[in-house]
Amino acid sequence: MSMPMDMSDARIYETAEASPRPAFQSILRGFGGACPACGRGRLFHKFLKVSDNCPDCGEALHHHQADDAPPYFTIMIVGHIVVPMMLWLELAYLPPLWVHATLWPALTLVLSLWFLPRLKGAIVGWQWALRMHGFGSDAEEKMHGV
Numbered sequence: 765m766s767m768p769m770d771m772s773d774a775r776i777y778e779t780a781e782a783s784p785r786p787a788f789q790s791i792l793r794g795f796g797g798a799c800p801a802c803g804r805g806r807l808f809h810k811f812l813k814v815s816d817n818c819p820d821c822g823e824a825l826h827h828h829q830a831d832d833a834p835p836y837f838t839i840m841i842v843g844h845i846v847v848p849m850m851l852w853l854e855l856a857y858l859p860p861l862w863v864h865a866t867l868w869p870a871l872t873l874v875l876s877l878w879f880l881p882r883l884k885g886a887i888v889g890w891q892w893a894l895r896m897h898g899f900g901s902d903a904e905e906k907m908h909g910v
Protein backbone atom coordinates (compact mmCIF):
# COMPACT_ATOMS: atom_id res chain seq x y z
CA MET A 765 0.00 0.00 0.00
CA SER A 766 1.41 3.35 -1.02
CA MET A 767 1.27 6.43 1.19
CA PRO A 768 -0.83 8.69 -1.12
CA MET A 769 -3.53 6.02 -1.39
CA ASP A 770 -3.79 5.81 2.41
CA MET A 771 -4.05 9.58 2.68
CA SER A 772 -6.82 9.80 0.09
CA ASP A 773 -8.73 7.03 1.88
CA ALA A 774 -8.38 8.91 5.17
CA ARG A 775 -9.63 12.11 3.53
CA ILE A 776 -12.72 10.39 2.13
CA TYR A 777 -13.40 8.80 5.52
CA GLU A 778 -12.98 12.13 7.30
CA THR A 779 -15.39 14.02 5.03
CA ALA A 780 -17.92 11.16 5.22
CA GLU A 781 -17.70 11.34 9.03
CA ALA A 782 -18.21 15.10 9.05
CA SER A 783 -21.16 15.21 6.67
CA PRO A 784 -23.98 13.02 8.12
CA ARG A 785 -27.16 14.93 8.85
CA PRO A 786 -29.44 12.83 11.09
CA ALA A 787 -32.98 13.41 9.83
CA PHE A 788 -34.83 12.88 13.11
CA GLN A 789 -32.55 15.25 15.03
CA SER A 790 -32.86 17.89 12.29
CA ILE A 791 -36.66 17.57 12.26
CA LEU A 792 -36.79 17.90 16.07
CA ARG A 793 -34.51 20.94 16.04
CA GLY A 794 -36.63 22.57 13.34
CA PHE A 795 -39.82 21.75 15.27
CA GLY A 796 -38.31 23.56 18.24
CA GLY A 797 -37.52 26.61 16.08
CA ALA A 798 -33.77 25.96 16.14
CA CYS A 799 -31.22 25.74 13.33
CA PRO A 800 -31.10 22.12 12.08
CA ALA A 801 -27.31 22.28 11.77
CA CYS A 802 -26.29 23.47 15.26
CA GLY A 803 -29.52 23.38 17.30
CA ARG A 804 -28.65 26.74 18.93
CA GLY A 805 -29.43 29.59 16.51
CA ARG A 806 -33.03 30.66 15.91
CA LEU A 807 -34.48 29.29 12.67
CA PHE A 808 -37.06 32.08 12.29
CA HIS A 809 -36.48 35.83 12.48
CA LYS A 810 -40.24 36.48 12.31
CA PHE A 811 -43.25 34.27 13.01
CA LEU A 812 -42.85 32.25 9.79
CA LYS A 813 -39.85 33.96 8.17
CA VAL A 814 -36.83 31.66 8.02
CA SER A 815 -33.51 33.46 8.59
CA ASP A 816 -31.21 33.53 5.54
CA ASN A 817 -28.38 32.23 7.70
CA CYS A 818 -28.24 30.78 11.18
CA PRO A 819 -27.29 33.62 13.59
CA ASP A 820 -25.20 31.16 15.62
CA CYS A 821 -23.32 28.90 13.18
CA GLY A 822 -23.89 30.79 9.90
CA GLU A 823 -25.42 27.78 8.12
CA ALA A 824 -27.30 28.90 4.98
CA LEU A 825 -31.01 28.38 5.60
CA HIS A 826 -32.44 30.33 2.65
CA HIS A 827 -32.46 27.18 0.48
CA HIS A 828 -35.64 25.91 2.10
CA GLN A 829 -38.76 25.42 -0.03
CA ALA A 830 -41.33 24.46 2.58
CA ASP A 831 -44.06 25.95 0.34
CA ASP A 832 -47.52 24.70 1.27
CA ALA A 833 -46.43 21.58 3.18
CA PRO A 834 -46.62 23.28 6.64
CA PRO A 835 -50.24 24.45 6.20
CA TYR A 836 -51.14 21.06 4.71
CA PHE A 837 -49.84 19.20 7.77
CA THR A 838 -51.29 21.85 10.12
CA ILE A 839 -54.78 21.43 8.63
CA MET A 840 -54.47 17.64 8.76
CA ILE A 841 -53.34 17.53 12.41
CA VAL A 842 -55.62 20.27 13.75
CA GLY A 843 -58.58 18.78 11.86
CA HIS A 844 -57.93 15.39 13.44
CA ILE A 845 -57.88 17.00 16.88
CA VAL A 846 -60.81 19.42 16.58
CA VAL A 847 -63.37 17.40 14.59
CA PRO A 848 -63.45 14.35 16.93
CA MET A 849 -63.69 16.67 19.96
CA MET A 850 -66.55 18.56 18.29
CA LEU A 851 -68.44 15.35 17.56
CA TRP A 852 -67.80 14.01 21.05
CA LEU A 853 -69.09 17.22 22.72
CA GLU A 854 -72.19 17.26 20.54
CA LEU A 855 -73.04 13.61 21.21
CA ALA A 856 -72.17 13.66 24.91
CA TYR A 857 -73.72 16.99 26.03
CA LEU A 858 -75.75 18.41 23.13
CA PRO A 859 -74.62 21.97 23.99
CA PRO A 860 -76.31 25.10 22.60
CA LEU A 861 -75.07 26.23 19.17
CA TRP A 862 -73.21 29.28 20.54
CA VAL A 863 -70.87 26.93 22.44
CA HIS A 864 -69.83 25.27 19.18
CA ALA A 865 -69.69 28.62 17.39
CA THR A 866 -67.25 30.12 19.90
CA LEU A 867 -65.23 27.14 21.12
CA TRP A 868 -64.13 25.44 17.88
CA PRO A 869 -63.02 28.46 15.82
CA ALA A 870 -60.99 29.70 18.82
CA LEU A 871 -59.40 26.29 19.43
CA THR A 872 -58.71 25.85 15.71
CA LEU A 873 -57.02 29.25 15.55
CA VAL A 874 -54.86 28.65 18.64
CA LEU A 875 -53.81 25.15 17.54
CA SER A 876 -53.07 26.31 13.98
CA LEU A 877 -50.90 29.21 15.18
CA TRP A 878 -49.07 26.82 17.52
CA PHE A 879 -48.49 24.06 14.95
CA LEU A 880 -47.74 26.12 11.81
CA PRO A 881 -44.26 27.49 12.73
CA ARG A 882 -43.29 24.19 14.37
CA LEU A 883 -44.26 22.13 11.34
CA LYS A 884 -42.57 24.61 9.01
CA GLY A 885 -39.41 24.34 11.13
CA ALA A 886 -39.63 20.54 11.04
CA ILE A 887 -39.98 20.54 7.24
CA VAL A 888 -37.08 22.98 6.78
CA GLY A 889 -35.02 20.74 9.11
CA TRP A 890 -35.97 17.68 7.09
CA GLN A 891 -35.08 19.40 3.79
CA TRP A 892 -31.74 20.41 5.30
CA ALA A 893 -31.06 16.83 6.44
CA LEU A 894 -31.90 15.48 2.97
CA ARG A 895 -29.75 18.22 1.32
CA MET A 896 -32.72 19.28 -0.79
CA HIS A 897 -32.96 22.53 -2.80
CA GLY A 898 -29.26 23.44 -2.51
CA PHE A 899 -28.96 22.68 1.22
CA GLY A 900 -26.10 20.32 0.42
CA SER A 901 -24.23 22.42 -2.14
CA ASP A 902 -22.25 24.63 0.28
CA ALA A 903 -20.91 21.65 2.21
CA GLU A 904 -20.11 19.77 -1.01
CA GLU A 905 -18.31 22.81 -2.42
CA LYS A 906 -16.19 22.97 0.75
CA MET A 907 -15.56 19.21 0.61
CA HIS A 908 -14.35 19.29 -2.98
CA GLY A 909 -12.52 22.60 -2.58
CA VAL A 910 -14.54 24.35 -5.32
Ligand SMILES: [Zn+2]
Pocket residue numbers: 799800801802803804805818819820821822823
Ligand atom coordinates in the same frame (compact mmCIF):
# COMPACT_ATOMS: atom_id res chain seq x y z
ZN1 LIG B 1 -26.91 27.00 13.30
